[in-house]
Amino acid sequence: MTGRIVKAISGFYYVRLEDGRVLQCKARGVFKKRDINPLVGDLVDIDAQGTQEGTITEVHPRHSALVRPPVANVDQALLVVSLVQPPLSLYQLDKMLAMLALSNIEVGIGFTKVDLPFAQQVLDEVKPVYTQLNYEVLELNVRSGVGLQSLERFLKGKITVLTGQSGVGKSTMLKTLVPESGALTGHVGHRSKRGRQTTTHVELYPYTDGYVADTPGFSQYDFDKLEPTHLGSLFREIAQYSADCEYRGCLHITDSGCAVLAAVESNQIVKSRYHSYVQLVKELQEAKARRY
Numbered sequence: 001m002t003g004r005i006v007k008a009i010s011g012f013y014y015v016r017l018e019d020g021r022v023l024q025c026k027a028r029g030v031f032k033k034r035d036i037n038p039l040v041g042d043l044v045d046i047d048a049q050g051t052q053e054g055t056i057t058e059v060h061p062r063h064s065a066l067v068r069p070p071v072a073n074v075d076q077a078l079l080v081v082s083l084v085q086p087p088l089s090l091y092q093l094d095k096m097l098a099m100l101a102l103s104n105i106e107v108g109i110g111f112t113k114v115d116l117p118f119a120q121q122v123l124d125e126v127k128p129v130y131t132q133l134n135y136e137v138l139e140l141n142v143r144s145g146v147g148l149q150s151l152e153r154f155l156k157g158k159i160t161v162l163t164g165q166s167g168v169g170k171s172t173m174l175k176t177l178v179p180e181s182g183a184l185t186g187h188v189g190h191r192s193k194r195g196r197q198t199t200t201h202v203e204l205y206p207y208t209d210g211y212v213a214d215t216p217g218f219s220q221y222d223f224d225k226l227e228p229t230h231l232g233s234l235f236r237e238i239a240q241y242s243a244d245c246e247y248r249g250c251l252h253i254t255d256s257g258c259a260v261l262a263a264v265e266s267n268q269i270v271k272s273r274y275h276s277y278v279q280l281v282k283e284l285q286e287a288k289a290r291r292y
């Protein structure tokens, strides 16, 4: 039988079969020897023992694997961002887009709380910036169900991780999409704020022949080790214009004659995006300095 690992806790893997049953499984001992570590998201073969338990006998090849959070075969992320309450931080948004680009995950942006005062104004300002960069942008009011059809289309048949800052509406969204989700685990990663950074608990919830993953968030660990000169490749428009930048190893911040700077001055690159980029270059330089 073949199934998908939807949860892993203390050496047990919870494998969901095509008929919807979930079996509690152990991994075969030989995996350790072969250095195979089954991950949530893996497609696996199992031998069932009775109706509740089984043994994982084979792990199918993965098309991707994230380390922090540990989850395999993720197709895309939905970056959940609230327009107001908490207020939109373009810097945080651009930083998370860059982090997801580093992990090589496709990403859509879900703006939430469109129903609240001033949200529409904020949306009108920022939406064109990101659609112009070819990000899929969803407008959502998770409480009342506005935008749920576009969300359903976005999630269909894919394994999607929900990510975003605290308070933006991820749990509300998950509860709306998968009403049982709250009852099952109580969102280990989300509820205990103090334990949040240390827990690596990931759970996949079946949704319209795909899965939605509830994760404690993406780690900054690998991002902080990034060379500042590589950051430009994670900003779509900066990557595009830096092809015309003649300086090797250019940070596109000070050199006159830099093609990226020229594009910023002529408004072909949006100023807020460039500000986020410059701020992040500084942070990476500081992180690098701390390492030596």
Ligand SMILES: Nc1nc2c(ncn2[C@@H]2O[C@H](COP(=O)(O)OP(=O)(O)OP(=O)(O)O)[C@@H](O)[C@H]2O)c(=O)[nH]1
Residues within 6 Å of the ligand: 112, 113, 114, 115, 116, 140, 141, 142, 143, 144, 164, 165, 166, 167, 168, 169, 170, 171, 172, 173, 190, 191
């Ligand atoms: N008005 C409005 N409120 C929303 C919407 N989505 C979520 N909320 C509210 O925003 C608050 C935070 O939502 P959560 O779903 O807990 O946010 P979260 O992203 O899971 O936050 P953490 O658990 O801290 O990671 C709750 O009071 C929700 O009811 C929305 O679209 N519109």
Ligand SMILES: [Zn+2]
Residues within 6 Å of the ligand: 242, 245, 246, 247, 250, 251, 252, 253, 255, 258, 259, 260, 261
């Ligand atoms: Zn340059």
